[in-house]
Amino acid sequence: xxxxxxxxxxxSATDAFAPATTQIQRVAPTKMSDGPAASSKPEWDELxxxxxxxxxxxxxxxxxxxxxxxxxxxxxxxxxxxxxxxxxxxKPPAPIPPTPKVDTILIQGSSLRTWSYRxxxxxxxxxxxxxxxxxxxxxxxxxxxxxxxxxxxxxxxENGQLRPFSAVIATxxxxxxxxxxxxxxxxxxxxxxxxANDVEMASEECxxxxxxxxxxxxxxxxxxxxxxxxxxxxxxxxxxxxxxxxLLQGPNNNKQVxxxxxxxxxxxxxxxxxxxxxxGNVVRIVNTAPVEFPMTAAVVPHSIDDKIASGAFxxxxxxxxxxxx
Numbered sequence: 489x490x491x492x493x494x495x496x497x498x499x500s501a502t503d504a505f506a507p508a509t510t511q512i513q514r515v516a517p518t519k520m521s522d523g524p525a526a527s528s529k530p531e532w533d534e535l536x537x538x539x540x541x542x543x544x545x546x547x548x549x550x551x552x553x554x555x556x557x558x559x560x561x562x563x564x565x566x567x568x569x570x571x572x573x574x575x576x577x578x579k580p581p582a583p584i585p586p587t588p589k590v591d592t593i594l595i596q597g598s599s600l601r602t603w604s605y606r607x608x609x610x611x612x613x614x615x616x617x618x619x620x621x622x623x624x625x626x627x628x629x630x631x632x633x634x635x636x637x638x639x640x641x642x643x644x645x646e647n648g649q650l651r652p653f654s655a656v657i658a659t660x661x662x663x664x665x666x667x668x669x670x671x672x673x674x675x676x677x678x679x680x681x682x683x684a685n686d687v688e689m690a691s692e693e694c695x696x697x698x699x700x701x702x703x704x705x706x707x708x709x710x711x712x713x714x715x716x717x718x719x720x721x722x723x724x725x726x727x728x729x730x731x732x733x734x735l736l737q738g739p740n741n742n743k744q745v746x747x748x749x750x751x752x753x754x755x756x757x758x759x760x761x762x763x764x765x766x767x768g769n770v771v772r773i774v775n776t777a778p779v780e781f782p783m784t785a786a787v788v789p790h791s792i793d794d795k796i797a798s799g800a801f802x803x804x805x806x807x808x809x810x811x812x813x
Contacts, residue, residue, distance in 0.1 A: 592681045595626075597674040602631075603682040606663040613666060614656050614688060616681045619648025625672040630657055630756075631665040638751035641758075645744045648678070651735070653744070655760040656687055690759050691788070694719045698786040703779035706772060709787040713767035717790040720760045720771065722783055724753025730777040731785075735762050736770045747776075753783060761790055 595601050624645040632638050670678045735744035750756050773785050
């Protein structure tokens with residue numbers, strides 16, 4: 489288009505363009521002479537220069553019209569992809585940490601839960617019962633074979649969070665099953681944990697300090713305020729064991745009560761750890777069996793409160809007033 493425009497301008501300048509004509513025909517002269525045709529040579533030179541100039545303009549326009557690399561601008565939706573700026577591969581999702589194993593089972597009111605141990609290598613299991621601060625009332629039984637219950641107990645605790653119940657049950661000659669029934673109302677659930685590893689055993693002091701309690705007799709064991717918990721061990725010489733264990737804090741104020749029956753007090757002794765926070769704690773053990781069935785009992789401190797032992801009190805009243813002096 490530019491070339492045609494330049495050609496038309498050149499022809500109009502040399503008077504060789506006729507508006508009435510529709511086609512221009514140019515014939516090169518075969519012979520140069522001094523006549524009138526010689527005078528048109530400069531005009532043709534100008535025409536050739538104009539054509540060359542038009543060709544250069546066409547080339548320049550063609551170079552400008554070639555596609556160039558797109559550049560990112562705010563009007564574009566996304567920058568063009570390039571090998572140097574490719575996005576990094578997505579990171580793999582972080583592994584989900586394993587859920588910690590929770591052994592404690594919640595037992596609702598008036599419901600039953602059982603733990604079975606088929607291996608004869610399990611000789612003892614520990615039972616821990618607690619609440620969120622509400623009373624605890626449960627039946628605990630050991631099943632050994634069909635319709636055979638060699639050990640059973642009834643447990644009551646005024647505050648299952650302050651004084652959780654912890655006892656060790658002998659399970660010789662498996663298989664054995666531990667059954668726990670929450671005999672409280674629906675509003676009083678119990679958190680129960682039964683395990684056979686790392687079971688607490690009676691200390692040497694507790695074993696050596698056992699004394700005999702005749703049938704129908706009772707014995708009390710008072711403790712200082714610095715004692716946080718006590719060990720209780722009950723045994724017989726192979727006869728049945730019937731006993732009542734009470735934790736009192738004040739006159740006739742039962743904080744914890746355990747009614748116990750064991751088929752053989754030598755093969756299946758009873759061992760428990762009772763929490764005794766505060767002052768004025770007394771453990772009372774009653775042999776509820778007839779006089780023909782004596783038993784041996786041992787009650788010794790299990791843990792000591794370091795604050796009270798060093799003389800730092802929490803404001804609790806201490807009977808006697810000789811602690812910390």
